[in-house]
Amino acid sequence: MLQDPILEIINLKKVFHKTEAVKDVSFSVRKGTCFGLLGPNGAGKTTTLEVIEDILPKTSGRILYRGQERNSSFREEIGIQFQHTSLLNFLSVKETLQTFHKLFHNPVDLDELIERCDLQPLLNRMNNKLSGGQQQRLMVALALINRPELIFFDEPSTGLDPQARRNLWAIIERIKDEGKTLILTTHSMEEAEFLCDEIAIMDGGTIIAQGSPNALISTYCNGSTIILPRYAFGTDLNDIPFTWRIREDTIEIDTDNIHAGLTRMLNLDIDLSKMLVRSGNLEDVFLHLTGKQLRD
Amino acid sequence: MSLKRIWAMFMARNYEFFRDKAAFGWNFAFPFLIIVGFGVMFGKHDIKQFNIGVFPADTPAAVFHDSTIPKSLETNKRLQFLPFAHRSEGEMKLRHHKIDLLIDKTSSSHSYWINDSSPNGYLAEQIYLASFLPKDTQWARKQVVPGEPVRYIDWFFPGVIAMNMMFSALWGVGYVVVRYRKNGTLKRLKATPLTAFEYVSAQMLSRIFLLMFTLTVVWIGSDLIFHFRVHGSYLLIFFLFFLGGLNLCGMGLVLAARGTSEEFTSGVLNFISWPMMFLSEVWFSLEGAPKWVHTVSEIFPLTHLLAAVRKVMNDGATLTAVRTDILFLIITTIIFLIIAALIFSWND
Numbered sequence: 001m002l003q004d005p006i007l008e009i010i011n012l013k014k015v016f017h018k019t020e021a022v023k024d025v026s027f028s029v030r031k032g033t034c035f036g037l038l039g040p041n042g043a044g045k046t047t048t049l050e051v052i053e054d055i056l057p058k059t060s061g062r063i064l065y066r067g068q069e070r071n072s073s074f075r076e077e078i079g080i081q082f083q084h085t086s087l088l089n090f091l092s093v094k095e096t097l098q099t100f101h102k103l104f105h106n107p108v109d110l111d112e113l114i115e116r117c118d119l120q121p122l123l124n125r126m127n128n129k130l131s132g133g134q135q136q137r138l139m140v141a142l143a144l145i146n147r148p149e150l151i152f153f154d155e156p157s158t159g160l161d162p163q164a165r166r167n168l169w170a171i172i173e174r175i176k177d178e179g180k181t182l183i184l185t186t187h188s189m190e191e192a193e194f195l196c197d198e199i200a201i202m203d204g205g206t207i208i209a210q211g212s213p214n215a216l217i218s219t220y221c222n223g224s225t226i227i228l229p230r231y232a233f234g235t236d237l238n239d240i241p242f243t244w245r246i247r248e249d250t251i252e253i254d255t256d257n258i259h260a261g262l263t264r265m266l267n268l269d270i271d272l273s274k275m276l277v278r279s280g281n282l283e284d285v286f287l288h289l290t291g292k293q294l295r296d
Numbered sequence: 297m298s299l300k301r302i303w304a305m306f307m308a309r310n311y312e313f314f315r316d317k318a319a320f321g322w323n324f325a326f327p328f329l330i331i332v333g334f335g336v337m338f339g340k341h342d343i344k345q346f347n348i349g350v351f352p353a354d355t356p357a358a359v360f361h362d363s364t365i366p367k368s369l370e371t372n373k374r375l376q377f378l379p380f381a382h383r384s385e386g387e388m389k390l391r392h393h394k395i396d397l398l399i400d401k402t403s404s405s406h407s408y409w410i411n412d413s414s415p416n417g418y419l420a421e422q423i424y425l426a427s428f429l430p431k432d433t434q435w436a437r438k439q440v441v442p443g444e445p446v447r448y449i450d451w452f453f454p455g456v457i458a459m460n461m462m463f464s465a466l467w468g469v470g471y472v473v474v475r476y477r478k479n480g481t482l483k484r485l486k487a488t489p490l491t492a493f494e495y496v497s498a499q500m501l502s503r504i505f506l507l508m509f510t511l512t513v514v515w516i517g518s519d520l521i522f523h524f525r526v527h528g529s530y531l532l533i534f535f536l537f538f539l540g541g542l543n544l545c546g547m548g549l550v551l552a553a554r555g556t557s558e559e560f561t562s563g564v565l566n567f568i569s570w571p572m573m574f575l576s577e578v579w580f581s582l583e584g585a586p587k588w589v590h591t592v593s594e595i596f597p598l599t600h601l602l603a604a605v606r607k608v609m610n611d612g613a614t615l616t617a618v619r620t621d622i623l624f625l626i627i628t629t630i631i632f633l634i635i636a637a638l639i640f641s642w643n644d
Contacts, residue, residue, distance in 0.1 A: 055486060055643065080487040085480035088308050090315035095308070102304035103488040142484070 004067075006031040006150060006181050007052070012061035014044075014051050021047040023205040025061075029198075031149075034172075034182040036196035038189065038282060044205040045185035046083055049154055052183075053080050065150070076105060079148030081139045083155040083185075087127040093138055094123040097145070104146035117141040117171060133164025140171055151175065153184035157191055169194060189282035199282070203290050213282060220288045221280030223256040232271040239268060254284075301490050305498030306505075313468075313506050323506075327460040327514050334456075335449050335522055345374045346420045349386040349395040352402065353379035363401035369427040375420075396420035446610045450525050454533075454605040455578040457514065461507050461541050462572065462598055466565045469503050470548035474561040477552075477642070486642035493637040500545045500633070507541040508534070527612030533605055536618070539625040540601030546632025547597065553639045572596045577603075600624045 005028035014022035022044045029035040037045040050056040052063055054070060065074055087096055097114070101107045114120055117137045122130065130138065136156060143151055153172065157165040172195055176182055186192050192199055193213045200210040209216055227250050237244060242261060243254045255261035258277065265272060314320055348369075350359045359377045360370050369375065378395060380386040386398040390411050397420035398409040408424060410417040476482045485495065511534075518524070526533070551568065555561040575582070575589065576598035582589060593599045604621035607613035615622075 053487065055483060075487065075489055078487075082480060082483060082487070085484045086476075087484070088312060088481060090312045091308060095311060099304045099308045100488065103301050103485075103490050105489070146488075 004031065005029055006066060007183070008062075008064040008067075009048075009052065010062040010064070012048065012051060012063065013059045014047050014056065015059045021205055022051065025202075025205075025207055027200050027207060027210060029150075029181060029183060031181050032179045033197040034176050034184065034195050036192045036199045037183070037185040037202055038187070038192045038196075038199050038286070039185075039202035040187055040286075043187075043202040045187075045202055046154055047205075048202070049152055049183065049185055053078065053152055055080075076146060077149050079143035079146065079151040081136075081143040081151070081153045081156060083158065085139070087135075087138070089126075089128055091127055092124050093119055093127065093130070096127055096138065097141060100142050100145050106147060107145050108147050113141050113144060116144070116174070118167070131164070133160050133167060136160060136164070136168055137171065140168070144175065148180070150181045150183070153182065155185055155187070157186070157188065165191075189286070192282055201282075201286055201289065203286075208289050209285065216282065216285045217280045219285075221254075221284040223254055223280060224258045224261075225278050225280070225284070226253045226255065226258070226261060226265070227251070227276040227278065228253070228270070228272070229274050232274060240265070297491070297494060298489075301494050302498045302501070305485075305490065305495060306502045309499060309502035310505065313502070319468075323460070323464055323510050324513060324517075326463075327456050327510075328517060330456050331449075331453060331514075331518050332521070334452055346397070346416060346423065347376050347378055347395040348420060348424075349378050349380050349389055349398040350401050351380040351383050351386050351398070354381055355379055359401065364403060364406060365399060365401055366427040368431060369424065372423065372427070375423070390417075397424060399424070444525070447525070449522050450610060451606065452579075453518065453522070453524060454602055454609055457511060457537065458540065458576075458598055458602050458605070459573055459578045460514070461511070461537065462544050462569055464507055464510070465503055465541055465544035466548040466551070466569055468506070468548070469499055469545045470552035470555075470565055471558065471561060473499065473549065473552040474555045474558055478556055478558065482642045492640035492642070496549050496633065496636045496640060499549065500542060503545045503548075504538065504541045507545075508538060511537055511541075524609070526609050528608035528614070532608050532615055532618075536601060536604050536608065536622070536625075539622060539629065540597060540605075543597045543601070543625045543629040543632065546629050546636060549636035550632050550639075553636045554641045572598045575599070576601075597625055597628055 007029040009025060009027050012022055012025045013020070025044075025048055027035075037048060039045050047056065051058045054074060063070055065077075088099070091099065097110055097119075101110055114123065117140055119137060119141055122134055122138070125134075127135075127138070140153075140156070143153075156172065157168055160168060169191070172182065172184075176195070182195075184191075184195065196213060198210070198212055199216060200207045201216070202208070209220070211219065230246070230249055230251055233251065237251070240253060241264060245252050253261065253265075262272070350363070350365070353359045353361075356377065356379055359365075359379050370377075378389075380389070380398075383398070383400065386395065387409060389395045390398050390409055393411065393414055393416075396410070396414060396416040400407045406428070408421070410421050473482070482495075515524075547568070548565075551564055552561060555564070571592075573579070575593040576596050577593070578598070582593060600621040604613075604618035607618055
């Protein structure tokens with residue numbers, strides 16, 4: 001049985017001077033799920049998130065938390081991990097945690113939080129001496145310090161190396177397993193696919209598609225993509241009877257029928273020895289919907 | 297309002313200040329170095345106030361040898377004589393205000409040269425002309441001011457302390473808040489139940505604590521060298537500096553309440569602090585300045601702080617005697633704090 005939405009966004013709009021950053025955005029987030037806002041830089045994801053978090057004022061629209069307009073206790077019940085933020089200089093990790101611990105009415109047990117975010121070895125290290133991944137773990141800990149029910153992650157893994165990214169995802173997975181509701185923004189389809197139960201794809205301040213990752217892929221990109229090096233083509237590319245695109249040294253060919261596609265290319269005497277085949281992903285969905293790539 | 301939250305931010309800011317060794321050291325070194333520098337310069341009793349060039353002379357010893365310069369000028373302890381081999385060398389120095397008067401020591405008509413645009417030149421000329429009068433001439437009756445004279449260092453010291461307090465308060469609060477807003481630290485704090493009033497109060501209290509700590513250390517350190525003469529109550533002086541520091545922190549918070557550019561804020565802080573420094577009698581007295589200058593100076597908290605502290609320190613004034621200055625500082629501090637809390641912005 002589906003849970004009631006913990007958060008409902010209705011016709012949200014945010015205008016900066018004359019620039020409409022968020023245009024009539026609506027979606028709802030069910031309790032205990034991870035909801036992702038996926039889109040390229042400048043799509044309006046962070047602005048949408050910061051308006052919901054009450055960091056920025058909205059221009060119009062409604063934001064309902066547990067069915068009601070946000071009130072003064074909202075800030076006590078949410079956790080936020082910002083994309084661009086900084087911590088107080090010359091404070092150790094432990095002192096930073098202790099400082100933020102005192103700012104909330106009902107904070108978690110610090111030892112438990114330190115263990116959960118794997119911060120024990122860093123406790124006496126100064127904030128400005130932390131690596132990117134360590135800083136993000138501290139930021140996540142600060143986002144969890146007040147026992148939030150709803151946690152916002154804004155581009156959590158941006159700038160992290162693969163190892164640090166995996167570690168952070170493991171922490172977020174654990175939070176999800178505790179039944180917390182998560183909302184995250186990302187421009188990484190890998191991150192969205194790995195962490196999110198439901199995704200809203202944003203572009204130009206609006207939501208252009210919404211659903212589970214599998215549903216979006218099967219709706220918009222139900223085929224496969226054949227990837228071949230450019231040198232494999234002795235023939236004119238226009239002779240290929242499928243949608244294709246050039247990506248640096250490779251050519252990607254989309255087909256709904258992999259068997260027919262491969263047969264056709266063999267008939268054209270194309271060298272398939274270096275061929276790769278992959279199924280559709282969220283990046284293909286975005287490309288299909290907007291005609292541009294997520295990383296543009 | 298939560299005292300627990302104010303305390304948390306107060307302590308966090310204190311940690312930052314005491315661990316930033318460069319900023320911490322400079323807060324003590326700056327006023328101390330200025331006081332020592334001025335103490336060395338003006339502490340001597342036989343300070344030379346006028347430079348008199350003499351030609352033709354190659355060495356200081358040759359200045360009065362075979363000269364027509366009156367003996368009374370030679371013994372004047374406020375004059376310093378500098379030898380020049382040729383007149384042209386002396387004229388060059390005179391033109392550039394390096395000397396105040398040039399004398400031809402061989403001239404039977406006692407020829408001298410001055411730079412008409414130099415105020416010191418006029419005074420040096422009067423001293424030179426007076427030296428030709430008979431030694432026992434009585435122009436007027438000389439009397440010395442009764443009581444213990446106020447030394448320049450005793451007048452100057454509160455000014456340096458107040459100036460350091462002003463820079464430390466305006467930059468330590470104002471500039472830092474803008475930097476925190478720009479790098480997102482304030483945004484992180486906004487995502488907590490901390491209110492703007494709690495935040496600005498914590499910033500003010502932290503800075504005033506640091507200012508009073510610095511004041512105490514610098515005062516004790518300087519007093520060991522210069523043995524300041526304090527005629528009034530130390531407690532009252534401490535209270536006045538406390539009020540003044542609070543006031544200047546409040547002013548810093550107002551200036552930084554919305555700013556997002558460190559460069560712009562720095563400009564605004566300079567725009568406020570430099571006139572305040574010059575018009576609040578930090579370095580020199582405004583006695584004799586036009587009335588409008590005095591009127592303008594009255595709007596600066598630093599003027600009231602310094603006037604009150606000097607009255608207590610140099611004249612032994614009591615709390616009642618400086619009540620107007622105290623009232624001004626209290627009222628403007630409250631106004632600054634309210635304005636800062638009302639217009640404070642967490643975001644850039």
